[in-house]
Amino acid sequence: MGLIVLLIIVVLLGFWFMSAYNGLIALKNQVFNAWKQIDVQLKRRHDLIPNLVETVKGAMNFEKETLEAVISARNKAISVQAPAAGGAPSAQQVQQTAAAEGQLSGALGKLFAVVEAYPDLKATGNVAQLQEELTSTENKIAFARQLYNDTATQYNTKQQQFPTSIVAGFAKAAPAELWEITDATERENVKVDLSMNPKK
C-alpha cells in the first residue's frame, strides 16, 4: 500500500516536472521569436529611410546636418544588427541594438520636427504618405519591443518563481535581457514623436 502511494507520488512529480520543463522551453522560444519580430520591424525601418531621405532632400538642402545624422545613425544601426543566432539574444546584443536604434529614433525625431517647419514640404502627397508609413513603422517597432519585453518578463518571472525555479537549471533557462531605453536623446524626443502622428 505504502509502495503504491509512493509510486503515485513519483509519477505525479514526473508529470509536473515534464509540464514545467516544457512550459519553460515554450516561453524561451516565444522570447526568441519576439526578438526576431523586432528584427523584422527594424529592417523595415532601415529600408524605408533612404526613400524618405530621397523625398525630402531636394526641399531641405540647407538642413544637411539633420539628414546626415539620420543616414549615419541608420548605417550604424545596420552594422550593429547581429546576424540571426539561435536561442534568446544575449544581454550585450540587446543593449547594443537598443542603443543604436535609440540614436536612430532620436535623429528621425529631429528630422520630423524639421519637416513640420516646412508646410510646403509637408503638403506634398509623397511626404504625407511617407510620414504615415514611418509612423506605422515606428509604432510597429515599439509594439514588437513591447511584446518582447512582456514575453521576456513572463519568462523571467516563471524561471525565478518557486517551484518552477527548480526546473529552470534543467531547461537551461537564463534571465532574458529587457529592451530598455538607455539613450537620453530618445527619452527627450518623446514630445517630437507625438507631433509627427497625423492625428486628424
Next chain:
Amino acid sequence: MSESGNLFAQQEANRRRSRRLVIGFILFFAWLGFGGDFILYEYTKHAPPNAYHHGFPFIGIILSIIAAGMAWWAWTTGPKRVLWSTGARELVDPQTPQEKQLTNVVEEMSVASGLPKPKIWIIPDADPNALATGHDENSSSIAVTQGLLDLCSRDELQAVIAHEMGHIKNLDVRLMTQLAALVGAVTLIGEGVSRSMFYGNPLGGLGGGGRRSSSSGSSDEKGGGGGAILVILLVLWIVSWLLAPIIMRLMALGVSRDREYLADAMSAQYTRNPISLATALDKIESADAPTKTIKGGAAQMCIADPTGRHVNSKEGKVAELFGTHPPMALRIARLKAMGYQKAPGAIAG
C-alpha cells in the same frame, strides 16, 4: 472600483469568471441530458423484469449529438456567412490614405499581439462598428464599418482593432459558437419533443420528460420504487427543461459580457493606451443609430451591440442581463481606471 485593478489583474479576473460560467453551463447541459437518464435509470431499476429498464443513456447522448452537429454546422459556415451578410468587401490592395492607415493599424496590432495578420474587410455602413470572426488565429478576419473609419482618430482606430485582436487571441468566436450551439440544441429538442408528444413517439416520450410532464403516462406505471428524493429530482429535472432555453441563453450572454471586458483589457495591453479605447467607445455610443448591416448572429463579436439598444445604460439590472455587451458606461469607467492606474507607474518607471 476595487475590481478594476491593473489590466493583467483584470484579465485574470475575467478569465476566471467566464471559466466558471462555462463550467456551470456545461454542468447544466449535462444535467438536462444525462441527469434525465440517471433519474429514469433509478426509476426503472426495480421494475418487473419484463418491463422497460433504462440502461443506455439515450437522452444525454442524443442531446450531445444534436448539439455537436449544430456546433459543427455553425462552425464551418459561420464566419463566411457573417461577412457575407454584412456585404463587406475585402481590402486587398489599399488605395486611399484612409485604407492605407487601416492596413497599417491592423499590421501594428498584429505585431503587438504576436498573431498573424488577419484579413481586413470594410463594411459599407455609416454607423461606427467593428467585428472579428474566423476559425482560429491563422484564418481570422476583422471587419470595420466605413463609419468607424470616418469617425475615429488613428489612436482610437488602433484601440478598436486591438479589442478585436483580443477576441481573436482569446478564441472567443469558437467559444461563443459552441455555447450558441448548446443553447440551440436544448431549445430545438424542447420544442420538438413537446410537439412529437402528441403523436406518441417513444423517443419523444423519453427526451420529453420535460415539456409534457411524463408523470401522466409511462413512468407512473413502471415507477413506484423511486422514493421521495427521486420524485423531487424528477420535478426539478422537468422544471429545468421548462426553464432551460432562457437559463442557458442568460448564461451564454453572461459569458459574452465577460469576454467583452476581457477584450477591452487585451486592447489596453496591446496599445498600452486604454484611454483611446474609452474615447472610441464614447464616440461609438453617441452615434446611436443601429448598425443595420450587421445581423444579430454576429453581435457577440462586435465592438458594440449592433442593435444599438440603449438598455445598456438606462434600463437597469434586468435589461442588462439580456445584453451581449456590458453597459458602455461601465466599460469606459474600467478603461479609465486602467489608464489612471498606469499613469503613476509610467512616471516612476
